[in-house]
Amino acid sequence: MREKVCLECRKPLNGRRDKKFCDEGCRNTYHNRINSEKPLSVRSVNTILSKNRKIISQIMYMKGELEITEQKLSGMGFNFEYFTGLSNENNKIYHHCYEFAYVSENKGIYKVYQLPILEES
Numbered sequence: 001m002r003e004k005v006c007l008e009c010r011k012p013l014n015g016r017r018d019k020k021f022c023d024e025g026c027r028n029t030y031h032n033r034i035n036s037e038k039p040l041s042v043r044s045v046n047t048i049l050s051k052n053r054k055i056i057s058q059i060m061y062m063k064g065e066l067e068i069t070e071q072k073l074s075g076m077g078f079n080f081e082y083f084t085g086l087s088n089e090n091n092k093i094y095h096h097c098y099e100f101a102y103v104s105e106n107k108g109i110y111k112v113y114q115l116p117i118l119e120e121s
């Protein structure tokens with residue numbers, strides 16, 4: 001029979017057979033993570049994306065910077081998990097955010113670009 005392990009930290013469990021976690025801490029961590037992985041509503045995703053777009057446009061137009069560190073982006077509230085599209089050029093993955101794109105150039109450094117405006121057909 002397989003040894004039962006904690007669902008959170010994977011340490012072997014002893015004691016009651018119906019136990020799933022070694023303690024309350026692991027139980028809370030597990031449930032918080034599962035809840036935070038629930039899909040966000042359309043409104044929340046839109047909010048995140050428009051915030052990302054605002055941050056990129058601030059960097060490009062107000063500061064005139066085309067390179068930015070991941071740390072600085074995060075500090076401004078940039079959310080790397082959401083983007084509007086992906087493209088692959090010269091073996092680099094470009095993450096799109098509306099009319100902008102960003103690419104990881106070196107570790108922890110992103111370059112930002114403005115994409116050609118798509119013609120509405």
Ligand SMILES: [Zn+2]
Pocket residue numbers: 006007008009010011021022023026
């Ligand atoms: Zn545990």
